[in-house]
Amino acid sequence: MKIQVSATRMELMNLRKRHAVAIRGHKLLKDKLDELMRRFLRMIKGYKTLHQEVEELILKGHKHFLFARALMSPIDLREALMAKTDRQLAISVSWENIMSVRVPKMTMEGEAVSGQYGYANTCADLDLAMALYKKVLPKLLELAEKRSSLELLATEIESTRRRVNALEYILIPTIEETIRDIIMRMNELERSNLTRLMRVKEIVRKS
Amino acid sequence: MSDQLALIADNDTVLGFGSLGMVCFPVETVEEAQEALKKAAAEKFAILFLTDEAAEMMGEKLAGAMKKTLIMKIPSCRTRKKMGLDEITAVVEKAVGIANIMDKA
Numbered sequence: 001m002k003i004q005v006s007a008t009r010m011e012l013m014n015l016r017k018r019h020a021v022a023i024r025g026h027k028l029l030k031d032k033l034d035e036l037m038r039r040f041l042r043m044i045k046g047y048k049t050l051h052q053e054v055e056e057l058i059l060k061g062h063k064h065f066l067f068a069r070a071l072m073s074p075i076d077l078r079e080a081l082m083a084k085t086d087r088q089l090a091i092s093v094s095w096e097n098i099m100s101v102r103v104p105k106m107t108m109e110g111e112a113v114s115g116q117y118g119y120a121n122t123c124a125d126l127d128l129a130m131a132l133y134k135k136v137l138p139k140l141l142e143l144a145e146k147r148s149s150l151e152l153l154a155t156e157i158e159s160t161r162r163r164v165n166a167l168e169y170i171l172i173p174t175i176e177e178t179i180r181d182i183i184m185r186m187n188e189l190e191r192s193n194l195t196r197l198m199r200v201k202e203i204v205r206k207s
Numbered sequence: 208m209s210d211q212l213a214l215i216a217d218n219d220t221v222l223g224f225g226s227l228g229m230v231c232f233p234v235e236t237v238e239e240a241q242e243a244l245k246k247a248a249a250e251k252f253a254i255l256f257l258t259d260e261a262a263e264m265m266g267e268k269l270a271g272a273m274k275k276t277l278i279m280k281i282p283s284c285r286t287r288k289k290m291g292l293d294e295i296t297a298v299v300e301k302a303v304g305i306a307n308i309m310d311k312a
Binding site: 037040041044047048051054055058059061062063065066069077078081082088089090091092093104106129130133134137140141143144147148150151153154157158 | 210211212219220222223224226227228229230253254256277279281282283284287289290292295298299301302303308309
């Protein structure tokens with residue numbers, strides 16, 4: 001595939017410039033891709049363990065909660081858990097820049113509120129469940145943060161890879177082919193010019 | 208900037224896990240789930256915790272409504288089904304090309 005341009009020195013110069021830019025861009029993007037991949041792989045490490053840990057804690061918490069629900073009267077349970085807590089759980093989200101990808105960083109503001117109920121009418125399983133839920137929350141946030149970072153990085157990796165490939169396999173070969181073509185056509189023109197001159201000289205000499 | 212957390216789940220999960228101080232939307236039916244999704248989308252939450260059942264009830268509308276909020280699925284108190292790794296595996300596969308890299312890591 002060639003770019004349709006007229007075979008002039010001007011075009012050749014422009015194409016050579018574009019070629020240099022494309023090569024530079026390709027190198028930069030490839031470096032970016034390598035670094036993104038390195039970060040991505042580092043982030044994957046430990047994700048699965050964290051995931052399993054969170055899952056286990058939540059499921060354990062659920063188990064204790066179900067026991068508590070079975071042992072306590074529904075009214076007591078509701079009364080204990082729906083007591084108005086004085087503050088809502090809040091987190092602050094800041095953004096971190098990884099190779100021009102903005103990934104979220106979450107930090108909890110204060111601690112989770114739980115266990116603000118009387119111990120007279122509640123059972124031990126409820127305390128256990130609440131303790132587990134409270135323990136899992138920071139980990140759950142970390143998991144959410146990692147997951148979102150992974151997703152964002154994956155999208156960026158994919159688009160960067162497409163760009164690198166487009167440059168490497170489409171744009172740069174096309175420009176190179178066009179440059180070669182222009183050079184060949186110009187050489188051909190020069191040769192034909194030379195033979196014409198020789199012919200003319202011959203005719204002039206004979207006459 | 209501080210944001211709140213939201214939880215859309217069945218009554219039991221909301222009562223237990225939600226009592227940590229999240230904004231809760233208890234849902235039991237499809238209509239309730241759709242309604243909760245609308246309400247949650249109108250407000251700005253940092254993370255939306257969802258149970259698999261609630262996500263199923265919302266169907267396709269979920270992805271469209273929650274573009275800016277981070278969705279995190281948690282196991283529900285009733286089914287206690289495990290949290291799937293499928294979604295993240297798909298993401299990893301998209302980026303790296305192979306999925307079993309997660310097992311090795």
